[in-house]
Amino acid sequence: MRPPVMTPPRPRLRTALAESPPLWWALLYFFCLLCGYYVLRPVRDAMGASSDAAAVFPSFLLDWATARGIALGDFTLQALFSGTFVVMLLLQPLYGALVSRFPRRVFLPVVYLVFIACLLGFRWAFDSDLQGRGALFFIWIAVFNLFAVSVFWSFMADVFDNEQAKRYYGYIGAGGTIGAFVGPLITTLLVDRIGVANLTLVSVGFLGVCLLCILRLRSWALRNEGSRAVQGEQAIGGSIWAGLKLIAADPLLRGLAMLMFFGVGVGTLLYNEQAAIVRRLYPTAEAATRYYSMIDWAIASLTILVQLLLTRWLLRRYGVAPLLLLPAIAILLGFSLLSASPLPLLVAMVQVVTRSSEFSLAKPARETLYTRVDRESRYKAKAVIDTAVYRGGDVTFVWVHKALATLGSQMVFVAGIGIALGMTFGAWRVIRAERGLPTQPTPDQSAERPAAR
Structure with a gap:
């Protein structure tokens, strides 16, 4: 019998930093990236909850809706989620x-410079109370998440080889988690002092540090570009239709x-x-932003x-089953409580439990699970699930909520119990299909990357 392969122990952080100079920059990069994103996220949420339709929608859209007898302010989130869905698909x-034709080290600095310029424009828009700023900012955050946050781990694949990824990605992910903790705290402390407009400048500062980190990491990315870069570019390729075909044919992907x-529902x-x-x-806007930042914190x-x-x-002890079932059970319990008593504090508590159980x-x-499937499923199907299915769920259930809300909050949460049961059934289907997967990744698979939030 072949003796078991012993993997080297994960180095302590101090040792890892000493033996890998790019780890310093990667840690700082991910911390600043998520910190800057979570400074802005409460601003986006406050725009979605605004009762001032002129602050959210441009005048031509309000005029178009008024001419047809539609009070657009009554459909703020429905319009914003629908717009986000269309823009993301486009x-x-x-x-x-971009990611299939250019190395990340080439186009990422340009992307960040564009985002910094956009934030400076939003600073002017918020400061001058530009009409329609809310919708632009709400949708822009989704674009920022796609181009800046989602591609981070792909860039890390250019910087670190497979063995380094296994040793260091946990530390890098922890740096991002700390950034997601600090960002909302900054917003909570500063929004009343400096205003919503100047929060964009705080995020500009963090993105500026990210840009510096990218430039410092370019030499390591260039050194490792060779086979890893080509492999990384090929992995991201593929159309939405190719991903949908894979999902339709595979029970695990369907689950x-x-x-x-x-879950999005x-x-x-x-x-x-x-x-x-x-x-x-x-x-x-300041009070709403502070409230959302406290929720994020x-x-x-x-x-x-x-x-x-x-x-x-x-x-390690039980596999993926409890990690998928516990959030579903917690959400079922939360919606059951809310259907009996939809108090604002209880809504906030269930929201915190729902999102934290998703992330953790x-x-x-x-x-x-994606580390145990073939390359096409890991990239093409996963890309469709993380974008089209995710945003499709958003736009579907934001309209479902609009219909249910006419019956009152209590009925919203009663219907939510049924949606949570659908989530639980999906988790059960995944757990059942997972039993047929190999216990180890196939030889063509590289080290996987934690997903950006």
């Missing part, structure tokens, strides 16, 4: 073309798509209910605790 081919769709119902509460209780705090105390132990349990489980 930009996905552009994203694929993952179902899990994503209904429960989150969207909560998000819309929370927006209604914010419109009622937090009328100013609570989510990040609970995520860190669960990651430290439960995630790794559960995954469900997402690591899904990413682990």
